Amino acid sequence: MKSFKTSAVHGAASLVAAAAIFCSFGWAQNATTSATPADTSGAIRELQDQVRQLHDLVQQMRAENAESQVEMQQLRQDLQATRALLVSSGNATSPSGAALGNSPNSNTAATTQPNSSSIEQRVEKLEESTSLLNSKVDDQYQTKVETTSRYRARIHGIVLMNAFRNNGGSDNLDLPTYAEPVSPGTPNATFGATLRQSQLGLELFGPTIFGAKTSGEVQFDFSGGFPAAPNGVNFGIVRLQTATVQLDWQHTSVVAGQDSLFISPLSPTSFASLAIPAFSTAGNLWGWIPQVRVEHRFALSDNQTLTVQAGILDNLDWEMNYNSFDRTAQAGELSGQPAYALRTAWSRSVHDHPASIGVAGYFGRQDWTFNRHVDAWGGMADWQIPLLYKLSVSGEFYRGRGVGGLGGGVGQTIVYGASPSYNYAAIRGLDSAGGWTQLKFQLSPKLQFNGTIAEDDAFAGDIRGFATDANNGGVLGSILGRNRGALGNVVFRPRSDLILAAEYRRLRTFPIYTGSSATSQVNLSVGMLF
Numbered sequence: 001m002k003s004f005k006t007s008a009v010h011g012a013a014s015l016v017a018a019a020a021i022f023c024s025f026g027w028a029q030n031a032t033t034s035a036t037p038a039d040t041s042g043a044i045r046e047l048q049d050q051v052r053q054l055h056d057l058v059q060q061m062r063a064e065n066a067e068s069q070v071e072m073q074q075l076r077q078d079l080q081a082t083r084a085l086l087v088s089s090g091n092a093t094s095p096s097g098a099a100l101g102n103s104p105n106s107n108t109a110a111t112t113q114p115n116s117s118s119i120e121q122r123v124e125k126l127e128e129s130t131s132l133l134n135s136k137v138d139d140q141y142q143t144k145v146e147t148t149s150r151y152r153a154r155i156h157g158i159v160l161m162n163a164f165r166n167n168g169g170s171d172n173l174d175l176p177t178y179a180e181p182v183s184p185g186t187p188n189a190t191f192g193a194t195l196r197q198s199q200l201g202l203e204l205f206g207p208t209i210f211g212a213k214t215s216g217e218v219q220f221d222f223s224g225g226f227p228a229a230p231n232g233v234n235f236g237i238v239r240l241q242t243a244t245v246q247l248d249w250q251h252t253s254v255v256a257g258q259d260s261l262f263i264s265p266l267s268p269t270s271f272a273s274l275a276i277p278a279f280s281t282a283g284n285l286w287g288w289i290p291q292v293r294v295e296h297r298f299a300l301s302d303n304q305t306l307t308v309q310a311g312i313l314d315n316l317d318w319e320m321n322y323n324s325f326d327r328t329a330q331a332g333e334l335s336g337q338p339a340y341a342l343r344t345a346w347s348r349s350v351h352d353h354p355a356s357i358g359v360a361g362y363f364g365r366q367d368w369t370f371n372r373h374v375d376a377w378g379g380m381a382d383w384q385i386p387l388l389y390k391l392s393v394s395g396e397f398y399r400g401r402g403v404g405g406l407g408g409g410v411g412q413t414i415v416y417g418a419s420p421s422y423n424y425a426a427i428r429g430l431d432s433a434g435g436w437t438q439l440k441f442q443l444s445p446k447l448q449f450n451g452t453i454a455e456d457d458a459f460a461g462d463i464r465g466f467a468t469d470a471n472n473g474g475v476l477g478s479i480l481g482r483n484r485g486a487l488g489n490v491v492f493r494p495r496s497d498l499i500l501a502a503e504y505r506r507l508r509t510f511p512i513y514t515g516s517s518a519t520s521q522v523n524l525s526v527g528m529l530f
Helices: 002-032 040-092 106-140
Strands: 154-167 190-196 200-210 214-223 237-248 252-260 288-303 304-313 339-350 353-367 374-384 390-399 414-416 427-429 433-443 447-460 480-495 498-511 517-529
Touching: 190 339, 237 288, 288 339, 339 374
Parallel strands: none
Antiparallel strands: 154 190, 154 200, 154 517, 200 214, 214 237, 237 252, 252 288, 288 304, 304 339, 339 353, 353 374, 374 390, 390 433, 414 427, 433 447, 447 480, 480 498, 498 517
16 A cells, blocks of 8 residues: 555656646746847747757656656556455455444445555546647647658748738849839839748758767748739749758757858848848848858857857859859859858856847959959858847948958959950959948837848949949949848737747939939738748
8 A cells, every 4th residue: 555655656756747747848848939039040040949859858747757657557456456355355354344343444444445446536637638739739749750761850830921012123022122213104102911931841860970969951932933824923932042061069069951041140130131141232241152161159258159160162153144054154163262251259157138249251252264363252250149138239240352252242253344245354243342231120029120220332432433324234233332221110929839030121222324223122021920
């Protein structure tokens, strides 16, 4: 009987522990709604990291439940054995049953029988509670994806709809990056909607090799163009964004694949612009570029980390593809060497928000044939600074030359001193500087406001007296000297997986030899994370 009671106590304790874990899991889910990273891509990645942690908690809960079920099964067996013992003991004391009330053991039997009934009721309640807990765990355990290997995978992404109204001309109807004049006879205002910014990703978790955890991730969207068909704008073509293989040790990581630009890790928060980061040609350097990089993290204290990253990248320069099927070398690739990048950053947590300051450098040699060379370089800085508990500022700045391949110089790498059709036309790497800064106000865990200003400036001194729009021969269009932008948005998350956002954005672009143009967009977004 003593072992039976001990088993009951252990079973109850196991159930209480499982319930506590489930409660903490629910708290973690609610806490996810308060996670507000400095940029939209970072927000999705941070949410994925939190989902991964919750998945580990669910696994632990399932293990606890399995142990609880085993203990309760043993508890029921002990209970049945005890009842059988009580029945046989009662029959031995008074076979007729009439003398039980006068027996010296009658009080003990009378007391034990109600206790036995009470314990049985408790066991039944424990089983009901465990069954309910199991059903809730199964509801939460929705991350397993079957693969051909024994290693697990996880699907994630966002279904995103954007409805927008534009005033003024731009290079792109739904994702404007710079302003253009409105053609004569064309309406100034336009309206449209799209789901092509929806994203789909797959995470793979591999074995441990040389002490490193291996993983892979691939992410797509539907912004790869449109088929030439009626209403083809609604049939967005799947496009590869990123695809990486990663090895993670305790303080060191190695990443190989096509990934975001690690020397420019931040972007303004915007659900109106996921397919192309906001202000991508207005001071926000970006790119999904094939690369290999190594990252090492030095723990300065329990709350401070120094990160050093170094890597080589595909040496791109923003050239247009001349063939949709065959790939030809760009000027950077014709140099016979990759581009090189280095970044170091200090980070810590302030008011439960990330604080970081980073500096980076970039170099890539370009060969434009006929002995025309440009050494592209850039220096970058990025920051995230919590000002108050609910107020933070973030941003980036760069100064470089020939960095059109990273979106700098309003997407222009060089300018021609004559028509590009002339093989011996002189060229000049374009100097530029730019950046952006964002103020974020987190009113509540579900509601945030963001305001951003940005500018990219191609130095007119490299252009005037050397290149003209006519020299570009219509191949590159007007030479853009400056691109300014500003946006304000509100993001509401009634649930951790539901996003409602409204944004106003304005762009003003200044060509070197013609007047400026302006465009504005009002964008309403509805998204569901999964």
